[in-house]
Amino acid sequence: MAPMRGERGGSPARAARASLPLPRRLIRQIARHVASSGRSLRRLEVSGKVIDNFDDIDDPSDESDMETPQPARVACGNAGNLPPADHDDDLTSLSxxxxxxxxxxxxxxxxxxxxxxxxxxxxxxxxxxxxxxxxxxxxxxxxxxxxxxxxxxxxxxxxxxxxxxxxxxxxxxxxxxxxxxxxxxxxxxxxxxxxxxxxxxxxxxxxxxxxxxxxxxxxxxxxxxxxxxxxxxxxxxxxxxxxxxxxxxxxxxxxxxxxxxxxxxxxxxxxxxxxxxxxxxxxxxxxxxxxxxxxxxxxxxxxxxxxxxxxxxxxxxxxxxxxxxxxxxxxxxxxxxxxxxxxxxxxxxxxxxxxxxxxxxxxxxxxxxxxxxxxxxxxxxxxx
DNA sequence: AGGATGCTAAACATCA
DNA sequence: GTGATGTTTAGCATCC
Incomplete structure (x- = not known):
């Protein structure tokens, strides 16, 4: 995979992973949605960090950030409202x-x-x-x-x-x-x-x-x-x-x-x-x-x-x-x-x-x- | 205490 | 006639 900006060495994949400004799955979702509109996503810049290679990210076998908390979990301070574990796995789910x-x-x-x-x-x-x-x-x-x-x-x-x-x-x-x-x-x-x-x-x-x-x-x-x-x-x-x-x-x-x-x-x-x-x-x-x-x-x-x-x-x-x-x-x-x-x-x-x-x-x-x-x-x- | 707001209930009119 | 819809009024509770 092509190196990304912000990569600091070590394992390229790991470094790239660490530098991703967004969760990997989310980036995949973005790429898919852009693709669904007939365009292709070649470059994504988020908060100064650039992603210009989606080959690695789009690798469905890599679910390395599957454990990344969903946004609600990330920000949620109310454990009582956390979604159950069997919620829709799709990040686009509104659940x-x-x-x-x-x-x-x-x-x-x-x-x-x-x-x-x-x-x-x-x-x-x-x-x-x-x-x-x-x-x-x-x-x-x-x-x-x-x-x-x-x-x-x-x-x-x-x-x-x-x-x-x-x-x-x-x-x-x-x-x-x-x-x-x-x-x-x-x-x-x-x-x-x-x-x-x-x-x-x-x-x-x-x-x-x-x-x-x-x-x-x-x-x-x-x-x-x-x-x-x-x-x-x-x-x-x-x-x-x-x-x-x-x-x-x-x-x-x-x-x-x-x-x-x-x-x-x-x-x-x-x-x-x-x-x-x-x-x-x-x-x-x-x-x-x-x-x-x-x-x-x-x-x-x-x-x-x-x-x-x-x-x-x-x-x-x-x-x-x-x-x-x-x-x-x-x-x-x-x-x-x-x-x-x-x-x-x-x-x-x-x-x-x-x-x-x-x-x-x-x-x-x-x-x-x-x-x-x-x-x-x-x-x-x-x-x- | 008084005003503003919201809720509930009720009566009534209109329309399909 | 019936039921749904829409309007209006009144009383009460709550909040500031």
Whole structure:
């Protein structure tokens, strides 16, 4: 194998292995995903370290870093949430994210994709002139700090520690079209929070009540064939604010510059009634500039306060970056490439790179950066 | 104490 | 008529 930069001698393979900026398996995954998009990965630079020979890395027989902790394990300080040993071995599996609660509430299980496919076809794909509408890669924006963590691990029989607005938001964000009818919102909530399966029916009333009352949620024209009811979306204007509420927190000065914003797309009604919907980009790069530590008091101030409180014990921004990157892996750069040019995924963060994770500081972030760069996604510093 | 927020329940209207 | 959906109001609890 060709020597890599950073090699210091000794066994070339071992030296190269030691100098790898990313876990070997992860690099293989990256290479495979890039290959799947019809390109070839010849050079990968991560945090100044260059990998320009993938022959050795791609050797499937070499599972030398199989014991490398998965990102969740690396960063996870909560042993209770560690995935079991028989978890999906695929690094692109989202199970570790689920276990880490990085994706709790925004689960993108196969069920989700299948369940929401119908909605996607109804809303997005029915544009009259759309030949083959590009698939919508959705990287829902997980709250940097989810809503208030329960005092004890949640079970199927405990009420989720999320407000209904939070649940609705996550459900909508998890939908391919970013629009769901009430029924699908119910289904999503039940699927991901089994508590509601047997909860008194009043919670559905609460969901509807929230949809109607909360200005963050908007009705859009019902899609043909949808039957009764409308599609509900997150108001694009309020979405950014909502994201800020999720992603921002009053933090000590040393950390105050960090922020993470994952933008995506949102479905809005088409120009003509019944013409379906168009996918438009939301959340420009600079949109989050401004109020740094102040969640919009107009929206979810209480939630924002809770998020701020939870941030001290919840997963770091790096882990959410890792979550985003794994999602990118899951659906591949090929999908990302088909996004409208303006529909950028933006990850903004400060230069506070190194966290003191035991055994893997900063790895998630570098992974995220590498993946997102590969996917053609901007990864840029947060506005100061 | 008071305001803001969220949850729950209920009543009512609309629509398929 | 029935059930799902959507709106509105009210009361209560919690938090700051």
């Amino acid at each position: 570790w994210l689920q276990d880490r609660n990085l994706l709790r509430g925004i689960n993108l299980s196969k069920n989700d994709l299948e369940d929401t496919k119908t909605i996607t076809s109804q809303v997005v794909l029915k544009q009259p002139e759309a030949k083959t509408p590009p698939p919508v890669i959705r990287i829902p924006s997980p709250p940097r700090t989810p809503c208030k963590a329960p005092p004890s691990p949640p079970t199927a029989h405990t009420k989720p520690p999320y407000s209904f607005s939070c649940l609705i938001f996550m459900a909508i964000e998890a939908a391919p079209a970013r629009a769901l009818p009430v029924k699908e919102i119910y289904a999503w909530i039940i699927r991901h929070f089994p508590y509601f399966k047997h909860a008194p029916q009043g919670w559905k009333n609460s969901v509807r009540h929230n949809l109607s009352l909360n200005k963050c949620f908007h009705k859009v024209a019902a899609a043909p064939g949808l039957g009764k009811g409308s599609l509900w979306t997150v108001d694009p204007q309020h979405r950014s604010t909502l994201l800020q509420a999720f992603g921002r927190q009053p933090v000590p000065p040393a950390e105050a510059e960090c922020e993470q914003t994952v933008a995506g797309t949102v479905v809005v009604p088409g120009p003509e009634a019944g013409a379906g919907a168009v996918v438009v980009p939301v959340q420009e790069a600079g949109q989050t500039a401004g109020a740094k530590n102040a969640p919009d008091p107009q929206l979810f101030p209480h939630l924002a306060r809770r998020l701020a409180a939870d941030a001290r014990s919840e997963p770091s921004a790096d882990e959410y970056l890792a979550a985003a990157s794994v999602l990118a892996m899951k659906y591949g750069p090929a999908v990302l490439d088909q996004l409208p040019p303006a529909a950028h995924l933006v990850i903004s963060r400060c230069a506070r790179d190194e966290h003191s994770y035991s055994g893997g500081g900063g790895e998630e972030r570098r992974t995220a950066e590498a993946l997102l760069n590969l996917a053609g996604v901007r990864s840029e510093p947060a506005p100061s």
